[in-house]
Amino acid sequence: MPNRSPLPVELLVRVAQTFRVLGDPSRLQILQALMSGPRTVNEVAENTNKGQANVSKHLGLLADAGMVSRTPRGTQVVYRIADRLVYRLCDMVCGSVRDQLAKQVEAHRQILKKSG
Amino acid sequence: MPNRSPLPVELLVRVAQTFRVLGDPSRLQILQALMSGPRTVNEVAENTNKGQANVSKHLGLLADAGMVSRTPRGTQVVYRIADRLVYRLCDMVCGSVRDQLAKQVEAHRQILKKSG
DNA sequence: ATACTATATAACTATATAGTTGATTAGTAG
DNA sequence: CTACTAATCAACTATATAGTTATATAGTAT
Numbered sequence: 479m480p481n482r483s484p485l486p487v488e489l490l491v492r493v494a495q496t497f498r499v500l501g502d503p504s505r506l507q508i509l510q511a512l513m514s515g516p517r518t519v520n521e522v523a524e525n526t527n528k529g530q531a532n533v534s535k536h537l538g539l540l541a542d543a544g545m546v547s548r549t550p551r552g553t554q555v556v557y558r559i560a561d562r563l564v565y566r567l568c569d570m571v572c573g574s575v576r577d578q579l580a581k582q583v584e585a586h587r588q589i590l591k592k593s594g
Numbered sequence: 595m596p597n598r599s600p601l602p603v604e605l606l607v608r609v610a611q612t613f614r615v616l617g618d619p620s621r622l623q624i625l626q627a628l629m630s631g632p633r634t635v636n637e638v639a640e641n642t643n644k645g646q647a648n649v650s651k652h653l654g655l656l657a658d659a660g661m662v663s664r665t666p667r668g669t670q671v672v673y674r675i676a677d678r679l680v681y682r683l684c685d686m687v688c689g690s691v692r693d694q695l696a697k698q699v700e701a702h703r704q705i706l707k708k709s710g
Numbered sequence: 711a712t713a714c715t716a717t718a719t720a721a722c723t724a725t726a727t728a729g730t731t732g733a734t735t736a737g738t739a740g
Numbered sequence: 741c742t743a744c745t746a747a748t749c750a751a752c753t754a755t756a757t758a759g760t761t762a763t764a765t766a767g768t769a770t
Contacts, residue, residue: 501614569596
């Protein structure tokens with residue numbers, strides 16, 4: 479069972495940091511690119527249509543948060559998802575967003591039904 | 595099984611918004627205050643030692659994101675957690691942070707052991 | 711050594727937002 | 741009505757950070 483005793487603020491700060499790292503669409507795109515397998519910085523940049531420096535910075539943040547790992551390979555650096563938490567969190571929220579949209583669509587269908 | 599087909603960017607933006615809302619320590623404190631039951635704005639403000647206007651703004655954001663619900667009661671407004679997702683996400687990340695800290699503590703113990 | 715490539719970093723701009731303060735709105739009590 | 745209270749909102753400040761550009765670093769090849 480989950481432990482829901484109140485967390486001290488210092489811990490809440492760390493929890494918030496975890497969420498915050500995932501709270502950027504570009505970083506989610508980057509993680510999504512990594513979900514199909516390890517990728518170099520350039521590969522991720524091409525895959526996501528973003529600047530190389532930008533992707534490098536985002537990957538640095540993700541690595542600091544322990545969500546991805548770096549392994550140099552020659553002049554390249556291969557990143558991969560390092561924490562299963564990423565999958566579990568994204569699955570959960572993606573599912574929720576999908577559900578919300580499905581409900582919105584259904585609501586619109588009902589409105590259209592009534593009005594015509 | 596989780597559906598991990600790549601999401602279009604517009605959906606990623608929504609997913610990111612969900613995470614971003616949770617990515618602030620003050621909002622996590624506020625949610626934590628609500629986890630023990632419905633509370634008015636003032637109660638939450640006292641409970642978290644934050645300014646009333648500040649808490650009101652945070653609660654507004656949380657309500658916009660569908661995470662809490664508002665029910666006016668006289669001059670007061672009672673907020674409560676409206677989405678089970680909040681519990682599931684926080685449980686997951688809190689657990690992860692606890693584990694990380696436990697591992698850090700254990701690592702320190704090992705270092706101390708070796709050094710004398 | 712030079713040339714080339716991949717990544718990281720520094721400097722900068724622009725934007726978003728957390729928090730404060732003060733005003734405003736809305737309900738209640740006299 | 742006035743007085744009071746609770747919540748929201750508006751305006752502002754300060755800070756954080758996403759993205760860009762240019763530069764630096766590091767490995768490889770010739």
